[in-house]
Amino acid sequence: xxxxxxxxxxxxxxxxxxxxxxxxxxxxxxxxxxxxxxxxxxxxxxxxxxxxxxxxxxxxxxxxxxxxxxxxxxxxxxxxxxxxxxxxxxxxxxxxxxxxxxxxxxxxxxxxxxxxxxxxxxxxxxxxxxxxxxxxxxxxxxxxxxxxxxxxxxxxxxxxxxxxxxxxxxxxxxxxxxxxxxxxxxxxxxxxxxxxxxxxxxxxxxxxxxxxxxxxxxxxxxxx
Numbered sequence: 001x002x003x004x005x006x007x008x009x010x011x012x013x014x015x016x017x018x019x020x021x022x023x024x025x026x027x028x029x030x031x032x033x034x035x036x037x038x039x040x041x042x043x044x045x046x047x048x049x050x051x052x053x054x055x056x057x058x059x060x061x062x063x064x065x066x067x068x069x070x071x072x073x074x075x076x077x078x079x080x081x082x083x084x085x086x087x088x089x090x091x092x093x094x095x096x097x098x099x100x101x102x103x104x105x106x107x108x109x110x111x112x113x114x115x116x117x118x119x120x121x122x123x124x125x126x127x128x129x130x131x132x133x134x135x136x137x138x139x140x141x142x143x144x145x146x147x148x149x150x151x152x153x154x155x156x157x158x159x160x161x162x163x164x165x166x167x168x169x170x171x172x173x174x175x176x177x178x179x180x181x182x183x184x185x186x187x188x189x190x191x192x193x194x195x196x197x198x199x200x201x202x203x204x205x206x207x208x209x210x211x212x213x214x215x216x217x218x219x220x221x222x223x224x
Contacts, residue, residue: 001040001041001042001043001197001198001199002041002198002199002200002201002210002213002214002219003037003041003198003199003200003201004200004201004202004203004204004205004210005034005037005041005200005203006203007030007034007037007038007200008027008030008034011181011182011185011191011202011203011204012190012191013058013190013191013192013193013200013201013202014058014100014145014148014189014190014191014192014193015056015058015059015100015190016030016055016056016057016058016059017030017038017057017058017193018057018058018061018062018063018068018100018193019038019042019044019193019194019195020044020063020064020065020195021044021065021150021151021195021196021197022044022045022065023044023045023046023047023063023085023087024038024039024042024044024045024046024047024193025046025047025048025049025057025061025063026038026046026047026048026049026057027048027049027050027055027057028048028049028050028055029055030048037200038193038200041197041198041199041200042193042194042195042197042198042199042200043195043197043198044195044197047081047085049078049081049082050075050078051070051071051074051075051078052071052073052074052075052078052097053075053078056098057100058100058190058193059098059099059100059101060074060097060098060099060100061099061100062099062100062103062104062105062110062124062128062144063087063105063128064105064106064107064128064130065107065151066088066107066127066128066129066130067087067088067089067090067127067128067129068082068087068088068089068090068127069089069090069091069092069099069103069123069124069127069128070082070089070090070091070092070099071091071092071097071098071099072091072092072093072094072097073097074091079091088127089127090123090126090127091123092116092120092123092124093117093119093120093123094116094117094119094120096113096115096116096120099144100144100189101142101143101144101145101190102115102116102141102142102143102144103116103124103143103144104143104144104146104147104148104149104154104189105124105128105130105149106130106149106150106151106154106172106173106174107130107151108130108131108151108171108172108173108174109130109131109132109133109171109172109173110124110125110128110130110131110132110133110171111132111133111134111135111137111143111147111167111168111171111172112124112132112133112134112143113134113136113141113142113143114134114135114136114141115141116134121134131171133167133171135167137156137157137160137164137167137168138157138159138160138161138164138186139159142187143189144189144190145187145189145190146160146186146187146188146189147168147188147189148188148189148192148193148194148199148217149168149172149174149176149189150174150194150195150196150199150217150218151174151195151196152174152196152217152218152219153174153175153176153216153217153218153219154168154169154172154174154175154176154216154217155176155177155178155179155188155192155212155213155216155217156168156176156177156178156179156188156216157178157180157186157187157188158178158179158180158186159178159186160178165177165178174218175218176216176217177212177215177216178212178216179209179212179213179216180209180212181201181202181205181209181213182201182202182203182204182205182209183204183205183206183209185202192213194217198219199213199217199219201213
């Protein structure tokens with residue numbers, strides 16, 4: 001299922017919300033009607049939480065079906081909540097806390113910013129149980145903001161070149177394409193949430209943008 005909805009009052013849906021094939025983690029103050037949209041579109045359970053006492057969950061964490069890596073400043077009570085949910089969670093060492101902005105991952109692979117340390121990359125590899133590749137893309141280090149990836153496909157910034165698309169396909173093990181959301185926003189990871197069941201994009205996304213999202217994330221063959 002694919003929807004364009006105003007979830008958080010601005011296009012940066014992916015900054016506030018973290019989604020996997022099984023679960024979506026949302027801020028405590030998210031309205032119940034918005035939570036219902038997420039449940040229906042992504043076909044997941046929804047849990048209210050925070051990371052480091054902050055509502056920017058999608059920026060401060062990355063998750064797949066195997067686990068979740070979070071900012072080193074995560075609170076003990078938050079760690080306990082995630083563990084009670086059965087999530088394999090680990091903190092990533094280092095000074096870079098906005099993991100969601102600098103890491104893109106599915107169940108098959110991850111691409112991370114080149115300034116992450118070997119120790120940080122090791123934690124990501126072990127927790128998410130994926131091969132990790134480190135590189136810049138489209139001249140930027142904010143990999144997580146530039147890519148929306150699921151276990152069915154990926155959408156990458158419209159500024160990506162063919163070699164970068166091919167590289168992402170090799171790492172993630174799925175096909176994908178370039179695109180924008182929200183009338184030309186190339187930070188597609190920051191302005192969408194998605195899993196294998198569906199996607200929610202910025203409310204102002206156009207028809208052609210929606211069509212590209214649907215194709216890139218592998219929903220064209222789904223019977224909605």
